[in-house]
Structures are given as C-alpha cells and as structure tokens.
Amino acid sequence: MSNxxxxxxxxxxxxxxxxxxxxxxxxxxxxxxxxxxxKKEIAFYKGRFGPFDSLYLGGGTPTLLEVKDxxxxxxxxxxxxxxxxxxxxxxxxxxCDMTHEKISGLRLLGFNxxxxxxxxxxxxxxxxxxxxxxxxxxxxxxxxxxxxGFDNMGMDLIYGLYGQTIKGWMETLKKAVSFAPEHLxxxxxxxxxxxxxxxxxxxGILEPxxxxxxxxxxxxxxxxxxxxxxxxxEISNFARKSSRFSRHNCKYWRRVPYLGLGPSAHSFNGDKRxxxxxxxxxxxxxxxxxxxxxxxxxxxxxxxxxMEIISLGLRTRRGVDMRELGHDPGLSGKIxxxxxxxxxxxxxxxxxxxxxxxxxxxxxPLYFFM
Amino acid sequence: MPNIxxxxxxxxxxxxxxxxxxxxxxxxxxxxxxxxxDQILDxxxxxxxxxxxxxxxxxxxxYKNSKGEDFELNLIDTPGHVDFSYEVSRALASCEGVLLVxxxxxxVEAQTVANLYAAMEYDLEIIPVINKIDxxxxxxxxxxxxxxxxxxxxxxxxILCSAKEGRxxxxxxxxxxxxxxPPAGRIEDPLKALVFDAHYDSFRGxxxxxxxxxxxxxxxxxxxxxxxxxxxxxxxxxxxxxxxVPTKGIVAGQVGxxxxxxxxxxxxxxxxxxxLDNSPAPEPLSGFREAKPVVFSSIYPISSEDYxxxxxxxxxxxxxxxxxxxxxxxxxxLGLGFRCGFLGxxxxxxxxxxxxxxxxxxxxxxxxxxxxHFRLNSGEEIKVDNPLYYPDPAAIEKSLEPYIRTSILIPxxxxxxxxxxxxxxxxENTRFSYPTPGRVEARFDLPLAEVLxxxxxxxxxxxxxxxxxxxxxxxxxxxxxxKVDIFVNGERVDSLSQIVCRDRARARALxxxxxxxxxxxxxxxxxxxxxxxxxxIIARTTISPFRKDVTAKCYGGDxxxxxxxLEKQKRGKKRMKMVGSVAxxxxxxxxxxxxxxx
Numbered sequence: 001m002s003n004x005x006x007x008x009x010x011x012x013x014x015x016x017x018x019x020x021x022x023x024x025x026x027x028x029x030x031x032x033x034x035x036x037x038x039k040k041e042i043a044f045y046k047g048r049f050g051p052f053d054s055l056y057l058g059g060g061t062p063t064l065l066e067v068k069d070x071x072x073x074x075x076x077x078x079x080x081x082x083x084x085x086x087x088x089x090x091x092x093x094x095x096c097d098m099t100h101e102k103i104s105g106l107r108l109l110g111f112n113x114x115x116x117x118x119x120x121x122x123x124x125x126x127x128x129x130x131x132x133x134x135x136x137x138x139x140x141x142x143x144x145x146x147x148x149g150f151d152n153m154g155m156d157l158i159y160g161l162y163g164q165t166i167k168g169w170m171e172t173l174k175k176a177v178s179f180a181p182e183h184l185x186x187x188x189x190x191x192x193x194x195x196x197x198x199x200x201x202x203x204g205i206l207e208p209x210x211x212x213x214x215x216x217x218x219x220x221x222x223x224x225x226x227x228x229x230x231x232x233x234e235i236s237n238f239a240r241k242s243s244r245f246s247r248h249n250c251k252y253w254r255r256v257p258y259l260g261l262g263p264s265a266h267s268f269n270g271d272k273r274x275x276x277x278x279x280x281x282x283x284x285x286x287x288x289x290x291x292x293x294x295x296x297x298x299x300x301x302x303x304x305x306x307m308e309i310i311s312l313g314l315r316t317r318r319g320v321d322m323r324e325l326g327h328d329p330g331l332s333g334k335i336x337x338x339x340x341x342x343x344x345x346x347x348x349x350x351x352x353x354x355x356x357x358x359x360x361x362x363x364x365p366l367y368f369f370m
Numbered sequence: 371m372p373n374i375x376x377x378x379x380x381x382x383x384x385x386x387x388x389x390x391x392x393x394x395x396x397x398x399x400x401x402x403x404x405x406x407x408d409q410i411l412d413x414x415x416x417x418x419x420x421x422x423x424x425x426x427x428x429x430x431x432x433y434k435n436s437k438g439e440d441f442e443l444n445l446i447d448t449p450g451h452v453d454f455s456y457e458v459s460r461a462l463a464s465c466e467g468v469l470l471v472x473x474x475x476x477x478v479e480a481q482t483v484a485n486l487y488a489a490m491e492y493d494l495e496i497i498p499v500i501n502k503i504d505x506x507x508x509x510x511x512x513x514x515x516x517x518x519x520x521x522x523x524x525x526x527x528x529i530l531c532s533a534k535e536g537r538x539x540x541x542x543x544x545x546x547x548x549x550x551x552p553p554a555g556r557i558e559d560p561l562k563a564l565v566f567d568a569h570y571d572s573f574r575g576x577x578x579x580x581x582x583x584x585x586x587x588x589x590x591x592x593x594x595x596x597x598x599x600x601x602x603x604x605x606x607x608x609x610x611x612x613x614x615v616p617t618k619g620i621v622a623g624q625v626g627x628x629x630x631x632x633x634x635x636x637x638x639x640x641x642x643x644x645x646l647d648n649s650p651a652p653e654p655l656s657g658f659r660e661a662k663p664v665v666f667s668s669i670y671p672i673s674s675e676d677y678x679x680x681x682x683x684x685x686x687x688x689x690x691x692x693x694x695x696x697x698x699x700x701x702x703x704l705g706l707g708f709r710c711g712f713l714g715x716x717x718x719x720x721x722x723x724x725x726x727x728x729x730x731x732x733x734x735x736x737x738x739x740x741x742x743h744f745r746l747n748s749g750e751e752i753k754v755d756n757p758l759y760y761p762d763p764a765a766i767e768k769s770l771e772p773y774i775r776t777s778i779l780i781p782x783x784x785x786x787x788x789x790x791x792x793x794x795x796x797x798e799n800t801r802f803s804y805p806t807p808g809r810v811e812a813r814f815d816l817p818l819a820e821v822l823x824x825x826x827x828x829x830x831x832x833x834x835x836x837x838x839x840x841x842x843x844x845x846x847x848x849x850x851x852x853k854v855d856i857f858v859n860g861e862r863v864d865s866l867s868q869i870v871c872r873d874r875a876r877a878r879a880l881x882x883x884x885x886x887x888x889x890x891x892x893x894x895x896x897x898x899x900x901x902x903x904x905x906x907i908i909a910r911t912t913i914s915p916f917r918k919d920v921t922a923k924c925y926g927g928d929x930x931x932x933x934x935x936l937e938k939q940k941r942g943k944k945r946m947k948m949v950g951s952v953a954x955x956x957x958x959x960x961x962x963x964x965x966x967x968x
Contacts, residue, residue, distance in 0.1 A: 007927060022926070058926065187922040215918035236922045252927050266927035273930050298930060304937075308929060311936055315924070337951055341895045361920040363894050367951075369940045 003053035003084060005251040008038070008073065009262030010062040011280055014096070017130040018200075019158070021192030023264035023278045024060040030280050034262075035069060037287040039076050041261050044292065049259045049269075051082035054248035056090045063097035067105030074109060088113055088247040090154075095133040098141035103148045114145055115154040115183070115246075121175045122168065125161055130196075135175075142179045152244060154183035160209050160217045161189055169217065170224060177228050182244040186221050187236050188214060215359055222355050233317045235358055253312045255305075263293070272299050311365035319344070319352035325368050334367060374623040375550045376444045376581065378461045380489060381471035382479035382838055386501040390471060390533040390542070391447050395612075397539055398431035398443070428464075428567075428579060428625045430609040435547050443546060444625040446566075459488055460566045460640065460692075464581035464625060467495035467550030469542065470521075474500050474508035474530075477809070478516040479838035480779045486521055495550045498523055499542060504532040520805045553583075553623030560651040561585030561593075563628075563644040569690040574605075576632035576689060577614075580644060581625045583655060588619035592647035593630060596654040600637040601647050602630035635685050640692035663711025664772070664818060664843065665718055665738045666755035668699045668865065669725070670707035672732040672945055672956055677706045683729035684708060687721070694721055701758065701865045703949050704734060709756055712738075715822055734947065734959045736865040740818045743770040743846050757867040760853040763904065770846040771871070772818045778829065779811050780837045787832040788812055795820035796871070815844060817871070854879045854908070857900040858886070861950040866962060876901075879909035882962045887911040889958035897952055 012031060013024045055077070062070070070091075077083075090113040091106060098116075106114070120126050121135040133141075145153060155176055159169045176184060191197050191208065200206040209217070222232050230238035231245075234253060239245045251258050260267045263283040266275045274297035277283045286293040300308070306324065313320035325331055335351060338344045343357040343364065357364055381387040431443040446461040462468070468489045472482055489496055498521070500513050514525040529545055531538025555562070567579035587593070591604045606629040608616040620626040632638060643654035671680045688694050694717075699709035712718040718738060725731045741755040745768045754760060776797075780788055785802075789812070792800065797814035805811055816825075821841070829837045852875050856866040866886075870878050879901025886899050894915055901909035924932060946953035 190922050211917045211919075218918060218920075235920055252924060252929065255929075258927055260927050266930070268927065268929070275928065275930070304933065307936055307940075308933055311932065312924070312929065315920075334951065337895070343894060359918050359920060360894050360916050363916055363919045365936060366939055366943060367894070369936075369943070 002256060003051060004049055004256065005054040005056065005248045005258040006049075006052040006077070006081065007056045007058060007248070007258060007260040007265055008062075008077075009260065009265045010057060010059040010065060011263050012059065012064050013061045014064065014094075014132060015130065016196075018196030019129060019189060019192070021195055022060065025280060028064065030284070031065065031069065033284050034280055035073060037284040037293075038073065038262060040287040041293065042076050042080050045259060045261075046080040049081065049257075051084055052087065052259075053084040054088040054090070054251065055083070056088075056092075056248040058092045061094050061097070062091050063093045063102060063106075067102065067109065070105070070109055090115055090246070090248055092117060093141070093145075095138045095141040098137075098144055100144065103144050107148050107150070112150075113152040113154065113246075114150050115156060115185070116141060116145070118142075118155045118176065119158045120161075121172050125164065125168075125172075128161060129158060139175075139179075142181075146179070152183070153179075153181045154185065154246065155179070155181045156185045156187065158187050158189050159221065160214055162206055162208075166216060166220050170220065173221065173224055177225075180240075182240050183246060184225065184230060184238040185236055186225075186238065188218060218359055219355065222358070231317065232355070232358070235315050235361055250316075253316050254318070255308060255312065272297060274298075307365065307369065310368055314344075314351070314353050314357065314364045315361050317352060319347070319350040322346075322349050322351060325351065328368075331368075338364075338367065373440060374442045374444065374553055375467070375546050376446070376465045376553060376623070376625060377467045377469060377546055377550050378446045378448055378465045379469045379471055380448060380462075380485035381501075382473070382476070382481040382485075385471050385473040385476065385479070385482070386533050387471050388447070390469070390499070390501060390531070390539075391445060393533045393536055393539045394431060394443075394445060394543065395429065397543065398433055428610050430611060430615075430625065433543055433547065435544060441547050442624070443543075446625065459492075462489055462492045462494060464564060464566050465492070465494055466553055467497065467546070469497050469499050469546070470523075471499045471501050472513055472517070474502045474510055474513055475505045476836075477509070477513050478520045478779070478805075480777050480840035481838060483520065483777075484840045486523075496523060497542075497545050497549055498525070498528045500528055500530050501533055503530050504535050504537070516805070555582065555584035555622035557584075557586050557622045559584035559622070560649050561587055561644065561646045562651045562655055563587065564655050565595075565638065565640055565642045565644060567690070568638045568640065570635060570686040574629050574631075576635055576638050578628045578630075578632070578638055578644070579610075579625075580628060582620055582622045584622045584651070585646065586619055586621045587628065587644075587646075593628070593644050594647045594650060595637060595639070596643045596645055596651070597639055598637060598642075600634070602632055605629045605631055635689050638689060662843070663693070663695050663713060664740060665712045665714055665822060666709060666741065667712065667718060667738040668701065668704075668707050668709050668736040668756065669696075669722075670701065670704040670734045670736075670865070672734055672947070674705040676731070680708070680725075680731055680733065683725060683731050687725060687729065691721065691724075693717065699756070701736075703861075703863045704736075704865050704947060711755070715826075732945065732956070734865070734956050736959065737868050737962055738822050739869060740772050740822065742772075742851060742869055744768070745770075754869070757853055757869050758864055760867070760869055763852070769849055769851040771849045771851065773815050773844040773847050774818050774821065774841040775844045776814050776816050776821075776839060776841045777811060778814070778837055778839050779805075779809065780833050782808050782810050784833040784837060785810055785812070788829070788837060791825075791828060791832055792816065795825060816841075817847075817849070818843075819871070852903045854882075855902050856882055856886070857898075857902060858890075858949050858952050858954065859895075859897055861952075863949050863954070865959065875903060876908045883909045883911040885961045886954075886958050887913055889961050890952065890954055892916050893952060895951075 011024045012028050013026050016026050089111045091111045092115045094117050118138045119129055119131055123134045126134055191201050197206055225238045226232055232238055233245055257269045263276055263280050264278040274294050276293045277295045283293040309324050310320050344351050344353055379387045428444055428446045433441045433443050446464055448461045470486060498517050517523050517525045529541050531542055562583045563580040565578055565580050568576055571577050587607055589604055592601055593604055594601045606616050607620050607626060608614050609626040645651040671677050684696055693713050695711040696708045699707050722735055739755055741753055743753055744761055744766050745751050746765045747767050778788055792814045795816055797816050799815045801813045803811045829839055850872040851869055852872045854868050854870055854875050856863050883899045883901050890913055892913055896915050897913040899911045900907050943953055946955045
C-alpha cells in the first residue's frame with residue numbers, strides 16, 4: 001500500500017448542513033468554471049504524482065454533478081495520470097441523488113466503492129441535521145445501489161445528537177447493519193468552528209453532551225458493531241474485513257502520499273504538506289492566470305513526522321511500531337503503565353490502542369512527547 | 371554643607387508617604403503637570419499595582435526657602451511594609467532627619483512606633499507630620515495626644531497637611547530646612563561614601579547609589595570598595611532627579627550615584643564604604659545591620675536547561691535587593707535550584723514577581739519554611755530550614771521552632787477577633803495595654819511559622835483593615851514537629867514536603883492535597899494525591915481521569931491542523947514538571963502555600 005492516493009474535492013451542495021465544516025457552497029452556478037479550472041490543476045501535476053491505487057471523490061456533494069461532468073473529469077484524470085489496475089474508486093453519494101439513472105451512471109463510470117451519506121434513519125434527526133433526505137429515501141438508495149451490483153458499500157452515520165438516547169442510536173445502528181454494509185463510518189457529532197451549530201452552541205441554544213455521555217455513546221457503538229463482526233479499525237471507522245478498509249482514507253492515517261485537487265484540498269508527498277485556497281473564486285482565478293492554487297505549505301521536521309506517526313497511528317488498530325516511539329529510556333516504563341491501565345496492548349512489536357485507548361486517543365500521543 | 375538636607379519619610383503602610391513625596395517633588399518643579407503621575411517614585415510595575423513601595427529610592431529636590439536661600443533636599447523614599455524594615459534602616463543611615471507621617475484618622479500604628487525607634491537609633495531629627503487632615507474622620511487632637519503619649523514627641527512641633535489636596539506642603543518644606551541639621555562631613559577629609567543601593571544596567575554595568583559622608587568624588591577618580599579592596603575608575607557621577615543627572619562631582623553631604631564600569635556584580639555590597647584609592651579613609655563607615663532572613667524557600671527553573679541563566683539573574687537581582695540570600699540546592703523532583711532566604715512572605719512574593727518580570731525567568735518556588743533547630747540523641751544540634759534535611763525522627767531528642775513577639779494595635783472593638791486569631795495560631799503569653807482610650811495594643815508570642823502563610827491578610831480581614839502589625843524575632847521554643855510528605859501516584863514530591871507542628875499536620879496535608887487536586891489537570895489515569903507522616907497516610911484526594919478525549923474526524927487529508935493542536939498541547943506540557951508520569955503545572959507549586967481560606 002505504498003502507492004499514492006488521489007482525492008478530488010467537489011465543493012458544491014444543494015444546501016449547507018449545519019454541522020459540516022468542510023468547504024462547499026450551496027450553488028451550482030460555478031460548476032463549469034470550476035471543472036475547467038480543475039482540469040488545469042490536473043494537467044499541472046501530470047507526471048509528478050502516481051501511479052495511484054485509490055481515487056476518492058469527496059465534497060461537498062460529488063453526486064450533484066451530472067454523469068457527463070463526472071465522466072469528463074475522470075477522462076481528464078486517465079489522460080494525465082497512471083493508475084493501478086485494481087484501483088479503489090470511491091465516490092461520496094447523497095441518498096437524494098440516487099436515482100436509477102445516477103446509480104447506473106456511477107456503475108458505468110467504474111466506481112467500485114460507494115460511501116453513502118445516510119447520517120441517520122430517523123426523520124427527526126435528519127431534519128435536525130439539515131439533511132434533505134428522509135429515512136425511507138436512505139433505505140431506497142441502499143437497496144438501489146445493491147441491486148445495481150455495488151458490492152463495496154460504505155455508510156456515514158452521525159451520533160451523539162442533542163436529545164438522542166443511546167437506545168435511539170442503537171435503532172439506527174441496527175437498521176444500518178441490516179443492509180450489511182461492508183464499511184461503516186460512525187462519527188460522533190463534533191461542533192466545528194464556522195458552522196451553524198457552532199453559532200447555536202455559542203448562543204447556548206445547542207447544549208453539547210457531557211463527557212460521560214459521549215463516552216457511553218462511543219463505547220456502545222464500538223461494542224455493538226464488534227459484536228456484529230465489524231472491525232473497529234479507526235476511531236470512527238468499521239469494516240467487515242480488512243480488505244474492506246477504506247484504502248484511500250488509510251493513506252491519511254499511515255502517511256502514504258496523496259494528491260488532493262480542488263479548493264481546500266490537502267496534499268502530502270512524504271516530506272511536505274500543502275493545501276489549496278478554501279475559496280472557489282480564488283482557486284479558479286489562480287488557475288485561470290496560470291498559477292498554482294496553493295495557499296500554504298510546510299516542510300516537516302523529523303520531530304513533526306514523529307508526532308504525526310504516533311498521533312495518527314494511535315487512532316488506528318494498526319497502532320505504532322515500538323521503534324517509532326523514540327529512544328527515551330523511560331519508554332518501556334511508560335508503555336507498561338498504559339498496558340496496566342488498559343489503554344494499549346502490544347502485538348508484533350506494535351503498540352495498539354484498545355477501545356479504552358481509542359476513547360482518549362487525543363491524549364495518548366502526548367504521553368510519548370515528554 | 372549648610373544648604374543640603376538629607377531626609378527620609380517614614381510611616382505606617384498607607385498613611386500617605388508616597389503621596390507626600392509626590393507633592394514635594396511637584397513643588398520643587400522637577401516634573402511638569404504632563405509628566406506627573408501618582409506614586410511617581412515607585413517605578414516598578416509591581417509597586418504601582420499593589421500601591422506599595424518596595425525599594426528605597428532617592429531624589430534630589432531644589433528648594434528656595436522663605437528667605438530666598440537655595441537648598442538641595444535629598445529625599446530617600448522608603449517602604450512601609452514590615453518585611454522591608456531592612457530597607458528602611460538602610461535609608462535612615464543616609465539621612466540626618468525624617469518626616470514621621472501619621473494618618474489623621476488612623477493615628478499612631480504599630481509601624482509608626484517601629485519606624486520611630488529605628489530613626490532614634492540613628493539619632494535623627496524627627497518631624498511629626500499629621501497627614502490626611504482633609505478626611506471627615508480626621509481627629510487631629512486625638513493624634514496629637516498619641517504623639518505625646520505613645521511616641522513621647524512634642525506635639526506642638528507637629529505639622530498638619532493634606533498631601534492629597536496639597537495643603538501644608540510649604541510648611542513641610544520649611545520644617546525640613548529649619549529643623550533638620552545640615553550634613554556634618556568635611557569636603558577636605560578622605561572620601562567615605564556609603565553604598566545604600568545598586569542596580570545592574572546592561573550598558574553601564576553596576577550603578578551604585580551612595581551617600582557621601584566626607585570627601586569629594588569626581589569623574590576620573592580611582593575608587594576602592596573597602597570590604598574587598600576592588601578598584602575602579604569613575605566614569606560618571608551624578609545625582610538623581612527622576613532620572614540620573616550627571617554632575618562634575620559629588621561632595622560630602624550629597625546623595626548621588628557612581629558609574630565606574632563595574633561588571634563584576636559581586637564586587638558591590640550594600641553597606642560597603644567607597645573611598646579613594648590614592649588617599650583612602652582610615653576605616654570604613656559602620657554600614658548596616660545585616661538583614662536576617664526568616665523565611666526560606668527554594669527556587670527552581672521550570673526547564674532545567676535554564677539553571678545557569680537563573681543563576682545569573684539571581685546574582686544581578688541581589689545587587690538591587692541585598693536582603694535576599696541564596697545558595698545552591700537540588701531536588702529529586704525539580705532538579706538544580708537555589709535555596710533562598712527572605713525577610714518575610716511579601717518579600718518572597720516580590721522576589722518571585724521581579725525575577726519573572728524583570729529577568730524573564732519561569733520559576734517554581736517551594737513551600738516556605740522557617741529555620742528549625744533540632745537536638746539529636748547524639749547531643750548534636752542541627753539547624754534545618756529545608757524539609758529535605760529533616761533528620762530521622764527516631765534520632766531527634768528535641769525540636770525547637772522560632773517565635774516572634776508581635777505587637778498588634780487595634781481599636782478596642784476588635785479585641786475579641788484578634789484574640790481568637792492568635793489562639794488559633796498558637797499564640798502565647800498575651801498581654802494588653804491601652805495607650806490611649808479606645809485603642810488596644812495586644813502583644814503575643816507566636817510561632818513564626820504561623821504567620822508565614824496568611825496571618826497579615828487574616829488580621830486585616832478580622833479587623834476590617836484597622837489592625838496593624840509589627841514583630842521582632844524572640845527566641846526558639848520546644849515544640850512537637852513532624853514532616854509531612856506529599857505523594858503523587860506514589861511518588862514523593864520532595865519539594866512539597868513541609869515541617870509542621872504535629873497538631874496542624876493533618877489540616878495542612880489536606881489543604882495541600884486539595885489545592886493540588888484543583889491545579890493538576892486530569893490525566894488518562896486516576897491520580898492519587900496523598901499526604902503522609904512517615905509511612906502514615908493522613909490525607910488524600912484523587913483526580914479522576916479523562917473519560918473521553920478524542921475527536922471523531924481527522925479532517926480528510928488536513929493532518930496539519932491536527933498536528934498543530936498537538937504541538938500546542940505539547941508546549942503547554944513543557945511548562946509542567948513531570949513527577950513519575952504525572953505532569954504538575956507551575957501554578958500547583960504556588961497554590962499550595964496560598965491562604966487556607968477561600
């Protein structure tokens with residue numbers, strides 16, 4: 001898994017969801033200008049990156065694009081980059097867009113993995129989250145995708161909503177599992193800066209969960225899905241088997257290089273990280289004038305690389321190689337304490353977080369930086 | 371030197387000393403309206419914030435008296451707090467007279483008396499000044515009676531003024547010129563200059579403040595410090611207005627400064643005598659009473675790499691605060707540091723604040739202690755001011771702790787409250803006297819350790835600000851002492867150990883445990899904080915662990931954002947001390963010796 005991954009950001013949505021912090025605009029008037037600029041960016045990286053073995057169309061709402069626009073973009077990618085034969089080709093899909101035509105279009109375009117933004121099967125919760133679909137439509141979309149032959153399906157769910165009970169959440173999870181998805185991403189609701197929920201929280205309208213409640217949700221989710229045979233392979237990600245892990249997302253966590261195209265997209269080549277403007281206008285203007293749409297970059301020091309290896313590794317079941325943890329003479333003592341407290345275990349010379357470790361994964365790495 | 375007057379203003383804290391100094395400075399025309407600010411001599415931030423004077427300073431004022439003669443008045447401002455009486459004695463040694471300022475509504479207070487005795491010791495002319503006569507509660511007749519009875523001074527000679535409103539300032543100036551004798555020294559005699567202050571300037575080296583008792587000093591002269599014979603060539607002499615003003619020379623009777631390219635900070639000792647190399651004085655001036663530290667605490671750099679810059683800072687700091695004494699120290703929990711002796715708890719706080727502000731040092735101070743004496747079974751007697759060196763309890767035959775004699779002046783109605791406070795603090799041998807109707811002077815013998823923490827604050831509280839307090843060291847008395855150790859997850863934090871009276875041990879231990887619980891952030895695991903005497907746990911608290919601390923998303927490929935957050939947390943952690951696997955913030959070490967009352 002050392003081939004790089006390719007990410008394309010499609011920054012358009014029908015409407016903005018109040019919890020989402022990713023960059024997108026609720027208008028499709030700039031689509032053609034954007035796609036033209038994107039092609040320029042693709043052309044720039046020709047011969048500089050690849051061959052890729054994962055392609056991920058995210059957003060935003062990639063399925064908002066018409067099939068012919070998606071096709072044009074993919075063709076441009078095929079002309080400029082090399083790809084491996086067994087490439088994972090994922091597209092994030094919105095249940096609302098899953099018409100018969102769109103589903104067969106995606107199939108024909110060669111996508112072999114769908115990540116469906118279900119979020120919940122409960123209509124009230126969906127309304128609270130500002131989603132345009134209802135539970136029934138989500139179920140229809142799942143059935144339609146299966147019927148069309150997609151055999152690697154992922155589903156996004158959000159839990160820990162204001163007023164939600166663990167029992168209610170379990171109902172959603174049971175419904176999700178009944179479709180036997182190969183992959184599940186269960187995200188605890190996080191209030192991101194700049195979102196509608198953030199402003200509501202500031203005003204005191206939205207009361208966040210207590211730490212203890214958040215913990216209960218997390219532990220219940222992990223317990224339930226592991227009982228159902230899923231592997232809890234990353235803080236918020238579950239898969240039926242290791243071959244169904246999100247190959248593309250694993251690159252972020254394992255620090256395998258990736259190229260991100262489109263506004264706000266991030267890239268990494270092993271030593272350096274860079275990121276594009278978080279604005280369609282500035283992104284397009286830069287490319288139209290023959291410039292790179294890069295807003296910033298950073299060269300990583302050895303210490304920073306080490307921090308990333310440890311902090312990202314401890315968020316996954318793969319853990320961190322003991323040798324990566326440094327040569328601190330107190331290291332084995334530190335690990336011993338964490339084993340005794342039940343936060344990690346050792347397997348094949350790797351420090352692996354347990355469920356208890358996952359729950360405090362933002363703290364764990366700090367332990368090794370002293 | 372008929373036209374020079376060297377004087378100081380002494381007063382109980384808050385009786386208006388700095389305001390009177392402000393008016394005298396304004397009247398001499400040294401500053402214009404635009405430049406003027408209150409408490410103008412107190413140029414340290416910390417003095418202005420707290421409204422107190424910590425350091426003595428001198429300033430030369432020009433004055434034309436009613437007969438049209440010109441005078442040079444050297445004012446040496448002094449601190450009022452009991453901790454700094456040492457600074458006062460240094461200032462007094464440079465003067466011929468003092469203004470004894472008394473608040474018209476508060477009357478004579480404990481420090482008024484203490485300061486008066488200090489001035490008498492130096493044989494100074496004393497001019498009583500009743501200040502704040504504008505206050506509605508001013509009772510001039512009562513204060514005059516106190517001046518006669520409590521102080522034994524002639525109340526007819528008293529000057530009335532209101533420094534705040536600028537009333538009576540002219541009278542004060544006239545009295546300084548009329549009553550305070552001119553300095554006696556002869557210009558022709560060999561140079562004798564008393565060093566009463568010094569501070570370090572990174573461009574000019576050490577700047578020495580001195581009072582010339584005899585002789586003359588000019589630019590280019592070779593000087594010699596009489597205590598260590600070190601010699602320097604004078605680059606500049608001058609006097610103090612609000613800033614340094616260079617002069618051609620300074621002569622007997624004057625107060626001024628010397629700049630002589632003195633790079634070796636340790637060459638300058640406060641109280642030393644400066645003389646000329648080619649015609650030295652036969653013997654030095656008598657100098658000052660050595661400041662005797664009564665409170666001890668260790669200072670450690672937060673980051674052990676900063677040890678050498680801390681050492682350098684302390685050396686420079688000491689120039690300006692001769693009362694601080696220190697020596698090397700080390701702790702298992704905190705590494706290399708310094709054991710310091712202070713004049714009192716306020717002095718300790720000031721040293722800490724000045725090291726942090728003026729020298730940019732990040733430090734941790736350990737729990738203050740007094741000096742205990744132990745007689746061992748072997749017959750050997752040892753002195754211990756650092757709990758690290760507490761002897762094996764089985765080897766102790768007898769323990770002694772220092773006692774002070776306190777004098778507390780209060781309006782009669784607070785007698786009960788003050789009695790209670792003193793009993794709570796193990797006060798003994800209580801005596802009362804009634805200097806004037808309605809006022810009580812309470813005297814107690816108190817263990818010094820009991821006033822270390824917050825006695826002064828508590829006294830102010832129970833007397834609604836009317837109680838005033840002064841003390842003298844008394845003697846050592848037998849007592850039952852134990853050492854309380856603090857353990858964090860089973861590891862002893864040696865810098866938090868304390869020697870305390872057995873009866874108070876449990877309360878102290880619990881207080882420390884609770885404070886640590888408030889200050890130490892949560893960890894991934896449970897933290898047990900225990901207080902123990904020997905192997906006996908006498909207090910404990912626990913800090914519950916993080917129950918959940920993880921963000922759901924990694925923001926797609928934006929790893930930078932996540933890492934930056936981590937880097938910030940890591941930096942925060944660097945400012946903490948690791949004890950075993952527990953990170954203890956600096957604030958925790960400070961909080962444990964703050965007041966027990968919330």
